[in-house]
Amino acid sequence: MGAQANAAPVIIKRKKVVKGGGHHGGAWKVAYADFVTAMMAFFMLMWLLNATTEQQRKGIADYFSPTIPINRVSGGGSGAFGGSSIFSEEALPQTGTGGISAGNTEGSGADEAAGAEEELKAIEELLMGRGGETMVMENAMRHIVTRITDEGLVIELFELEGIPLFDPTTDEPTQLLRDLTTLITATAKVVTNSIAIGGHVASDPVVLAQSPVWEKSAQRATSVRRLLENAGVAPKRIERVTGHANRKPVQKNTMAKRNNRIEVILLRNTSR
16 A cells, blocks of 8 residues: 555656648648749740740750751761751751751751851951050050941941041041051951942031032042052952941931941852
């Protein structure tokens, strides 16, 4: 009797389990990861649509198409397609049976177009790189902008306020324009592309009965032709010299000095 009185009491704990609510496990993490992955794929798709050309998108689609077999030895390159990269302008992947064959004139034309594009870009980089060789050229480069168009590489020489390319009333070139044409000639000698020259002038502040803008633009373009030829450009490379008057201003204010400009175009080769 005494032993039982001294025994420790037995304590029973009851744990209440609540089902529903609270922690649901890790399933939501999997769903969230799938959502993030899908969003990343979506944004990559949107970026590719914006950053690639139609030909490049065609190349990407062909690569993932199960109907076009990929042969690792079909092309001459070491890329994923065994040929040209999908990011090469106007280039399609070369595959074993569904790609570009040697006799495919369309593919050959695309290759030629891509080659011409790369050539123009190389000329552009060469021209802009030469501008930093001296301080004089570096200052002169402020008057040059370039762009590649369907016609070729356009080298635009333009005036800034207070820094003209010609004597304001004549077609007599300033020293600045002479320096710029020397730079262009040094670059143009590297290639054999034909050349076109276009003159543009700003509108006169006063409306004149006989506006000289047509004559002035044509005379200035001719003056640049002479400068290029005197610097070493073969006369037979000059394909045309054109005066555009004030018909194509680059600024809304047609009287702005920025509209006084010369365009020297290295035309795309058509006999590649």
